[in-house]
Amino acid sequence: MHAIATGVPSPRILWTLDDRPLPAAPDKYSVNTRAEAMPGSEEGTIVSTLSVTIRTADEGGRYGCNATNSQGSHAHQARLNVYGPPNIRYLPALHVKTDTDMTIYCPYSGYPIKEVVWKREDGSVVESILESNDERGVLRLNSVRSTAAGTYTCEVRAESGELARRTVRLDVHKPPKIAPFQFPEELEVGGSTQATCSLISGDKPIQFTWHKDNLPIPSMLKVEQKNMDFFSLLIIQDLTSAHSGEYTCRATNDFGAVSHSASLIVKESPTWVWRAQNTSVSAGAALLLPCSAKGQPTPRISWEYSTDGDNWRHVLWGQSEATDTSGGSILIDGTVWLRAASPEHEGWYRCTARVQHSFLHHSFYLDVREPPRLSRSGSGETRWVVRGTTAKLSCTVRGEPEIHVHWTHDSRPLSLHGSGGVENRETSGGAMTSEVTIPHAGPEHAGEYRCLARNLYGSDELVYRLFVKERPSVPEEVRVSEVWSRKARVTWRVARGALVSHYSLQYRALTRDLSHAPLDAPMPALLDNWDTQDVLNITLANSDLLHVASEGPGRAGASVAGLSPDTRYAMRMAAFNDVGASPYTAPLHFTTREEAPGGAPRDITVRALRARELHITWQPPPRETWHGTLLGYTIRWWEVSEEGKGTLSDSPGSESGASADATSTTLRGLKAATRYGITVRAYNAAGTGPLSPPHYRHTLESPPTGSPEGVTCISSGSTSLRVSWRPPGVDNRGGLITHYTLQYTRRDADPMLPTQDAYLRIQGEESTVSRLTPYAEYEIRVRAHNAAGDGPLSAPQVCRTDEDVPSAPGGLKLIALGERSLRASWLPPPEPNGKLTHYTLYIKDLSGSQEPNVTRVNACMEVEGTTTECMRTMRGLRAGRTYEAWVRAATAAGEGPPSPAVACQTSSLAPGRISSFGGVALGAAGGSLSLRCVVGGAPPPAKRWLRAGAPLHPRPPFHLDGDALLIRGLELSHADNYTCVAENPHGSDSATWRGEWRIQLATPGPVTLSGLRCGSAYRAYGSAGGAPGSELAVRTSGGPPTAPPDARWIRANATHARFDTSAWGDGGCGPVALKLEWAGSGVAGARDVPVGGEVILGGLSPGSRYRVAARASNEAGWTREVFEFATQAADGHLAEEVDAPFPATAGELALLLALCAALSLAALTILAILLRRKRTEGAVARVSTNAEKPACGTYRAPQHQATKLPPDPPDVYEISPYATFAGGAGAVSGSGARAYTLQLRALARHDDDAAPPQHPACCDGKT
Known part of the structure; x- marks a missing residue:
């Protein structure tokens, strides 16, 4: 078993069995623990593996792994079942506290186990057992009571019926529980109190302990503690404030602990800890006013202020309600912190400490020593005086006594002569005023005056600026420093002496006759008149002036706005104050800069000249909007979408220029049939002017320059193709596409005939071309048209129609080989309409009524250079019977119509006949040619060969090879007619092959073929190594005669x-x-x-x-x-x-005869159906077997039929000049000649009598 634990620091893993440590049994248990780096895990991954040696079922049980580190622990348990009898390990006595939850696991082993139950000592099953498939033998007790104590027995029963029991004792214990207690509220110093900590419940023995403020009670407090079995008594005598605090009683036994706390408060009158005394401080200094008291509860501190020591008012330090004594903040113990003492803080302060009904007062005086303070007026310390009048300057100072006042003028001690002087005098409120008197003030008295006051605690200073007003002088060094298109900056030197209240600046625009004169040219006297209406005045206050320190000290400036671009101006200025005005300066002249034109060109017209050109004309903007000299025009244009929206294009070609004297231009290289927006704007050296309102115009259409895109065609049947396409690209349409032309051409048609293209006019983007030839390749091309003309044809797409059933075989022969055998031979259908899969040969005995015998023929013999022939010999027929045969060809689409039936009679006296079909035999110069001639008859006929009507003897290069004549080493002279003749006593037959040749070239290169027919078609292809190349269809020049036009x-x-x-x-x-x-x-x-x-x-x-x-x-x-x-x-x-x-012409007679034959055939077919219903004759019309009928039959379809032209489509609108069509009353061109080439091979021309029937002579009565 593996346990993987991760943690930081690395955990420790211990294994358990049934919640107890594993027994020390190395022969049973082996633990391997290692640190391992797990992919994607954190540092501290520990892998522990427990290996258990299974000897008995007792090794089974609930194994657990416990992972522990300093940050926590995690455990997992899983059961290991070992087959064997049940057993329960030893269970020690269990102890649990009341009101807690208890879970007891039954430590059993053995497998399989049927059930695990817990029972009380009276044998009853414990109802709180929770048993599931994953966890059995678990006893869960919730909120254990004393009644739960006792013995419990775990019983484990195996599937075999074996039973194991184990009993465990459960002891329930009570932790201590004490009753709440509290101290009396009204306790004072010197009194006494006690508290009793009583036990409500709990198992003995119980220990009591007391704490004060979570610490053992100090012995110095002399607190007495008496502990009994069920309570503890706390006694305190001679209370002091040190006894105040929180007392906690804690009761503890072996099964728990409980505590309860109560607060003891001993009331104590306040006493001072720290208080302020009478204090002196300089104004502006920081100051701490201590006021700290102790008592129980903690005293509350309040402050009061009085100027005389009798009338007190509260001071709310640091609060919004603070009055003129604000500026301080109160600390946590009641002390006040003054950040900056001021004279307003000077006075009596009283600090009060209050504990409930007890309080203490303390008063002290704060003396703030004040330095001199000079009074300042709200209007500032600037004084104006008119020259020659008396000027007075005064300053009032307050502060501690012994204040000295001193005056200076421009940083020098004040020295006045005559009646002037300084006077100091005392004023009300303890202030002192010092006044300076200057009689007959003049320019020399102007300047800076300072009043300086000093005492022992500081000093203060007041500065006056005295200006002596007089008429200002003319502004000096006036110049135009900067010029823009619509404003200019004027600067001048500020004159020392008389003050200036404002300036007056006059300017005027010069006429165009004067504006371009040289700057140093004398101005006419007319310019000296500045009282005209075109003169503009600007008043410049001192606050309007600009600081132009960059031009030197003592200079001022102003901006003149509202000027016109590219205009010459004259300007002058004067200074003013309340005394008078200075003379005006001499006029200055300057010219404003150019600005981009402010008006757009007018009278714009746009005309479409050609498909990709637009002609634009315009008139210049109004003269007053030029703002300079026009340098030219910018014409911009952009395409406008069909929705009428367009954006100005910034792409190359969207902007064109025109010279200043131009009023028209032509835009070229535009898109045809496209709507353009055009704007024109003028420009000068300063920039371009506004755009004119856009004018919109369409370019003319041009024929499409691109072909339709995405041309695809798919077959939709054996005689139709589905063609679809997309319009040409937007840039290649040249206008609105009106319709499309779909051109289709038969690719695999006879290349010896002229190419016959057909056209459809299509309005949409798809069409179905119908009435086509089955299983034929067509080349599809599409052309787009608009009102301006025709676009190019698309790239050809080649599609093939689906297969259809073939036509009837091209020929059928049936000859007798004897009295019990016949041979049938036939040619492939002239119109296969697909890939031929097989033939079906039908043979029917006309002497009986049975169904015909059907034979499937899968392949036919192919002989290089000659026509493919199919033969099948039928044996085992009845002697003297007449048999009828017909053939049907088949493609994947099905079987075609049957060939005309031919009949032949089995006979032992059958005339000599030839099963092979003659025709054209093609050979290559230097190669060989095999002419297969299969004969039959009874007796078998003799066979001989003729060349050009003369007997052919079998000597080189002519050899007899079975049924064939083999010609080796072909030369061009061998191109001739070869005839096979079959004869026996009862008849003869012949078949002729026309031998034609091809040329073998030693090396590739040009070849000239001579002796060809005029106006005839030829086909050639090359081959290298036996692989034929692509065919080339050519035609010699000339053609049939041409008829007069009328x-x-x-x-x-x-x-x-x-x-x-x-x-x-x-x-x-x-x-x-x-x-x-x-x-x-x-x-x-x-x-x-x-x-x-x-x-x-x-x-x-x-x-x-x-x-x-x-x-x-x-x-x-x-x-x-x-x-x-x-x-x-x-x-x-x-x-x-x-x-x-x-x-009637011969053709019309032929048509009439064909119509009569068709009607006759229909009548015979109807008659055959009626006879079939009467179960008499078969489905095929029976050929009579009387002596008037021939014994054997031959059918061969015409080998040189007139070319079948594609039928006129339903919407033909255009006739290709290269197509030839047959017409009833019009001219008909035809040729009886057909030429073929293999490699460089020329085929002999057929005679006219072998061609399709022509119209016979109409006027000699012959038919």
């Missing part, structure tokens, strides 16, 4: 029409073949015509309208356009409408 190339009279074929362009691809087809007024025809001249068509009906279909073709393709013209009637007018329908 019918003006046709001119007609009443019976003839002239066609100017030179109006047709060759598209840059050489000669044009032109065919005309016409119809109208019951006449139709067709004709091939040359291009480059005129063609005349005759035999037309007057007054009729005709339609002409012109088809022009060249090496790059063909163009077809339909025109209308009218012949003239007999009256010269033209017919208004066509009077005969235009013959």
Whole structure:
């Protein structure tokens, strides 16, 4: 068991067992204690480990650890259970005091224990036992009484039924308790008293002790103490004040102690301890007036004052009620402390000490010796006298006798001549007055006079300043020391002699004609007139003057405010007193400094010139607000938010300058379509003036400079994409965005065809592009527009639509291999719409009604350079039966529509057939090419190969490799048609591959391909180490012929029409073949015509309208356009409408046939459903097995279909100039040629007859 204790100082840990120290048994108990540094703990961590050797169940019990240091202790206990029989350790007798709580633990061992109970000696269970799972065998007794004494037995019963008992005796003891006591109140000196400390309860023996004021009673007090068994008596005789105090009786026995205290007061009349005597003190000195008495209770001290010793009044020292005797404070024993004695303190004082009805008086006299004191008037000691009159100065002095008075003048003894002199005389109240008389006062009598009084106790002095008044002299050395824009400082020398009461300062602003004259230039006589209205006067009292010690002694100054900036002034001054005025000084001239302009520019206009410019014009501020010479203007501007709030910008570019003579400027480099606030202010050498009221103006809009941000697109189906974006940044919008253009382009479309971009006009910030091709990659770009133009396109985002079910397989063949086997072969669907996962082949016996046999085909054979083919051989069929087969391709989205069904009959006389599909075979120059030709029939057909229609013999580089023709070491000359022919006695079949090549380069570099077709598309990509690079789609220059823009190339009279074929362009691809087809007024025809001249068509009906279909073709393709013209009637007018329908073109006939076929298929489907309900035929339309039907079938979808253009979106508003669209009545461009390249590979061009069906001739009756 471990115990960890922390404390400062380090604690000591002791172990216990059942609240008793561990027995001294080293063979059982081992304690290891060490100091250890615990992470994060304080200093003084002690770890103690108790190891217990378990031999018997008696080692179990309640173990405890007690940690103790000088600051306190802490304990913890936990029980250790040891399996074994119950046992209870020895319990000594217990002692407890009454009215306390008692807890007794039963020290048992053994485990498991069923119950632990405590019983009284009569066998009853103690009701106060508290038992829980954690704490059993605990006996708790609250507020123990004497009745609780006795024996208690602890019984421990094990689960096995074994029982252990242990009895303990509990003794209850009573601590002492005494009755309260007190001393009588009216005790006096010489009397006697006693106190009894009686015991109410308590176990004997009991000891009594007495204390006085918490100390043993001194023997000198002769206090007698008598102790008995149940009380103690305290006797005091011949009481004195020393017996006063608090007496405590303390009763003690073995189980406690109790005490009680009472106060003893012996009354005693007051007696003096320290008192003052008659005292003399100098005025201003500190003084202690002692008055201290003793008595019981403590005497109260009071003070009284009297000037004559008869009439007394109370003195409240240091209190607010104190009168003229205040200024002192009373100490704790009644003594008074005077901080500074004054004549007012002189007199009789009486100190009284009072104890209840007893009191003592003591009187003494305080004599305060006073030095001379000169009386001072409230108006000061300054005297004025007019020159020639009599001046008198006097001083009155009080103080102790033998006062001597002495006068001085300017620190020299006073010496008066003539009738003047000094007179000293006694006045009432013991004072003395000394007076100086000066007749006919003159300037020489002015100055400082001192009256000095002395006696034995001190001296006093009174100073007079005598001024002899006369008319002041002209101020001297007047100059303008400092000049500001609106004030100036004037200083002058103060003249000695006549005093000045005030100064008068006059100044005036000079006219502009005079203000710029040199300072030393003579002023016109007009300036000598100082009585005009523009003269300003300032009266300067002496209190208004400035001390200008920095300019030398004896100088004074004043500030003149209220001046105008940049103005020249003339100024003069004179001195005044009550005698008169001095002459004015000569005028001084000075010019105030410039100040920042006080007015703002006026008549401000702001116009928007361009998208990022604002033109500002203004007029200067009013002339009187210039406050100097204008140096220029500051134009400041800031952006204003949409809410109309804006703050002045301190950023670079927010401030522009203009010269002083400028009244306009142009701000450039602003933001387009942004509201700006503009202010203008003038400045001079002193600073800038106030801002003009702000003017607000919007800059014009400019096309957005940034593209929409955050363009994202996600697929929302197999034919739609969800596109979202954010507007361009605020600084790149150039104005209010009105709408967006969403451009999308098919990325994985055939690169041999022109790029076909489509556009959507979007008002919001998201759109769904629908009617797209399944599982196709599209490049999405977005452009923002505002009223000023179009912004740039965003970076392209590429998204792919989801997968959809594929189209029907591109071709299907079913051939007979014998009387019990067939082979099916097919091509992948032309529109896979995703990643093909598998094919499902359906085979049905048309002779029966059972469901078709379904076969899943997961992979097809791929042969490099040729079309991927899938084959599956069905064996174990019935002889002579006709089977029908169809195939469905599947992607992750599901299975597509089935291919058209083909039928074949098992036969032992099956004609020779080829399961492989011919096509384009691609090979690389220097490489090899394998042409796989799988044949079948009964008997098996012979197979031979043809090259360009001639027999091909198997010699190098041509080799037969099983079912394939292997060509090794390909050269460009090997690009030719290769035909596989299968023959047996019952029939033959053939398949042709057109071999084309690619070029292998030794080193990278430019390659020129010659002999290409004009206006044709090619695709090339490079490969290095077998890994193909990205494809490059290119097209040779030129294109199909271009049609005339309108019918003006046709001119007609009443019976003839002239066609100017030179109006047709060759598209840059050489000669044009032109065919005309016409119809109208019951006449139709067709004709091939040359291009480059005129063609005349005759035999037309007057007054009729005709339609002409012109088809022009060249090496790059063909163009077809339909025109209308009218012949003239007999009256010269033209017919208004066509009077005969235009013959259907081959395309229209094809459309009609397709529509009829679709209706027929729908009818057959409905019929099949009805038959299915009648449980007759299957879901697939049955092919007849009579002799009129062919024995085997082949289906192949057209391999060169017209390009499927994306459908027009619902909100197309812009047509890309690079897109080509097919139109019904407009020009149609097409090309039957397709070129492919692998690395630098050119594919041969298909003939026009292999292209999708074109519109046939319309006028020769052929279809």
